[in-house]
Amino acid sequence: MQTHLPIGYKMVEGKIHIDQEKADTVKKIYNEYVNGKSMLAIAKRLKENEIPNANHKTNWTHGAVGKILQNTKYMGDDLHPPLVSKELFDQAQKKRKEKTTQLGRTAQLNSMNNHHAFTNRIFCGECGEPYRKYVEHCGKPHEKVRWKCKRYIFNNKVVCKNLFYSEDEIKTIVTSSINKLLQKQNLLDKPYRKEPLKKDMELKAVESQIKELEEQEQFSSPLLAQLSFKRAELMYRVSRVDDYQFNTQKMKDCLKDVSEPTDFNEELIVQIVKKIIIYKDGKIEAEFINGLKFC
Ligand SMILES: [Zn+2]
Incomplete structure (x- = not known):
């Protein structure tokens, strides 16, 4: 487990x-x-x-x-x-x-360092690898900076054919995710999705089964051991609610003084955006630190 x-x-x-x-x-x-x-x-x-x-x-x-x-x-x-x-x-x-x-x-x-906000934050929806910054014709007048899937080239072969984006395009993508969040800030006032409640019920059921076995003094029953592990697992999942609340509050604090629409804001991205997933058909998914997702 x-x-x-x-x-x-x-x-x-x-x-x-x-x-x-x-x-x-x-x-x-x-x-x-x-x-x-x-x-x-x-x-x-x-x-x-x-x-x-x-x-x-x-x-x-x-x-x-x-x-x-x-x-x-x-x-x-x-x-x-x-x-x-x-x-x-x-x-x-x-x-x-x-x-x-x-x-x-x-x-x-140091405006050249914008890519710090994107490193390990942009992911390929086709193969799961992070996007990396590639500089082509480095130092030449036709130098080109593009973000590509890390598996674009693997073992000298083109492996992942997901889309390329320029630095400016990446900025626009991430910034528009934040603007979408700013429009829908009321989502941050919603309580955690109901799933944990169901888990709570399951937990209660497991706990009463354990109690029953203990009352029957069946301490060496393999079922008791199994139930104990099950209980630990369920308890652990329930505790994620606290992480959600903590991170949601952090998002609210960060967004408090930001007016909509916002420009590219690296600090804000680093604080609240967990990942941006890029799909081949142009679909983009943004996930924030509390688990909230937008398409
Ligand atoms: Zn890929």
């Missing part, structure tokens, strides 16, 4: 517990970050001290540290015991916001 537990937790008999040693790593990361250490410096420190990450490896990146710093589960919820205080979590979010704003400004100063 795959549950992708955040580092610092472990599953014992189908329930989520704190994994003390790894929990200390998480706490230390929050404290270091709030006290001014960069994500990169923290990753370096973890690597040097050979601290294992969630995959039991020591190849820490600033991205992995970043994920830990914004995982709301560490404040605790129905299934995860709290690992960091809400104050510490909020301090870390404040710091990240400051840092991103700084970075956004630097990126805008």
Whole structure:
């Protein structure tokens, strides 16, 4: 069973517990970050001290540290015991916001760096690979910059024949997705789709079955083990509602001061657009950080 537990937790008999040693790593990361250490410096420190990450490896990146710093589960919820205080979590979010704003400004100063917002954000709907920036006739007067599927050329052969777009076209595509969102901002006020409620019912059913078996003292029943895993899986899915709420709020905050229609805004793209998928027939799908999708 795959549950992708955040580092610092472990599953014992189908329930989520704190994994003390790894929990200390998480706490230390929050404290270091709030006290001014960069994500990169923290990753370096973890690597040097050979601290294992969630995959039991020591190849820490600033991205992995970043994920830990914004995982709301560490404040605790129905299934995860709290690992960091809400104050510490909020301090870390404040710091990240400051840092991103700084970075956004630097990126805008350096207008040649616009493609940062697109790297690993534009995907091919035909083969799933990310789009890459290709520069043809580099340095010559007829130099051409185009975004193509990474598998356009594979092993010296043209493999994926999905559409090419110029940098300006990509900008227009992403910006119009954001403008569509701005028009339909009321979608962000809707509660999470009903699916988790169904899961809730399923969870209740599984829990009562477990209780029954326990009352009959059938502790070694294979069914009990199965049900325990099922419970863990269901509980984990229900907790995604919290991620949705967190990311929806983040989107609202980011859009608050943006008037419609907006021009190309790299910082905004980085903050709220999860991915843009390009299909061969010209169809384009945008997905935002809370999972909201537009065609
Ligand atoms: Zn492709």
